[in-house]
């Protein structure tokens with residue numbers, strides 16, 4: 001053996017020994033440090049079999065009873081820290097947000113669908129900061145007044161659509177949500193039922209609802225071949241190329257139309273036009289056109305795919321189940337607004353019971369019950385528990401909203417819980433429904449305006465009652481199913497919506 005091969009062998013040996021030591025060191029440290037308590041799991045699968053793949057948060061919330069406010073479990077090798085109380089989520093995700101604002105979405109499934117550039121999936125990096133800056137400027141509380149006219153017009157159209165076919169209320173709610181967000185982001189006014197942008201959006205969301213859900217994510221991670229099933233074959237809706245094409249169309253079509261209308265001077269005020277204008281002549285944001293296009297695209301997806309439709313469906317369900325609460329809100333509207341016009345945003349501060357009803361709708365059935373996971377950038381210690389780098393933290397909104405210490409009789413729908421002893425609205429605005437820290441939902445003020453406008457206009461115009469069957473008996477709806485995709489939503493259920501006039 002020559003001197004040089006000996007030193008090479010020695011160097012290789014040292015590197016190998018160091019690598020093994022580092023690996024063992026990390027493993028031993030993980031063991032030695034007290035991870036938060038949690039249920040024992042199986043090798044590789046971890047706690048996967050203890051979860052209902054469609055509604056995993058139900059197990060998270062049950063574990064709170066056994067293990068407390070902070071629970072550790074593992075799914076397919078990924079460590080998950082479940083934050084079961086508002087206080088723990090604030091401590092970690094808000095107060096230590098510098099360490100807990102990453103995401104773990106670099107999954108091959110997202111890449112194959114080209115969804116990984118969407119802000120919700122972006123890591124905590126410069127691109128995410130550029131998106132966030134844009135969204136903050138267009139969606140912060142004092143900027144969202146710009147969207148009021150579109151939200152009110154959408155609510156008036158919603159009332160007209162429900163009046164003409166009340167049984168299709170769910171379709172009308174979806175249409176309302178889509179029309180409001182298309183107008184807010186692209187100044188796109190729907191061209192009747194056949195609007196090409198709307199059609200592409202609805203088809204795309206339908207495909208995404210079937211694909212970008214926990215069950216599909218697990219299946220397509222374990223069996224990537226599923227993404228190549230031809231689109232015409234059974235299960236072909238998982239076809240990656242088809243979904244990619246659809247998503248591209250959803251993003252490109254309304255943006256191209258906005259650019260055309262900007263060029264011809266026809267575009268009105270909207271998020272996209274303002275963002276392009278703001279950044280066009282500055283060097284603040286690199287590659288700003290792509291950033292603006294992607295930011296618009298995700299707003300439009302989040303705004304129509306996300307929580308608004310689900311929250312309004314929860315509201316309709318609550319109104320069927322709690323007629324006396326519906327009546328109280330209607331009495332308030334009748335006294336404050338009168339019966340000659342529909343409510344608008346100037347009435348909002350004078351309608352405290354309706355405000356409480358809005359908050360209770362967010363609380364009673366949170367539409368994003370397990371939150372969106374935040375990922376830790378570095379190891380951390382919290383209340384004596386070791387939280388490893390790369391751990392995924394879930395803020396369990398279901399456990400927070402059903403906590404009987406904060407909300408006595410939590411399963412009941414009671415807007416009254418949001419008033420203090422003097423009859424004033426309390427400070428609990430149920431903000432946790434929109435997440436925490438640097439990742440908190442940037443669309444929450446827009447969402448609040450859209451949901452409030454729809455609720456106020458529906459209550460002013462209709463009585464929402466249980467449906468009757470052919471024999472005139474009340475149809476029971478307690479056992480309705482819930483659809484679980486990007487958000488959790490009651491499956492369309494029968495009810496009777498009749499004009500109050």
Ligand code: HEM
Nearest residue numbers: 119120302303307308368372434435436439440441443447
């Ligand atoms: C009731 C309606 C809505 C609910 C309950 C809701 C809830 C949420 C939640 C829980 C998150 C994750 C926050 C976190 O990581 O801690 C989120 C993220 C997000 N939401 Fe919403 N949302 C709603 C409506 C909207 C609307 C209308 C828009 C657009 C106008 C929107 C845009 C976004 C965006 C862009 C993100 C990603 C933020 C990031 O990762 O930095 N959301 N939302």
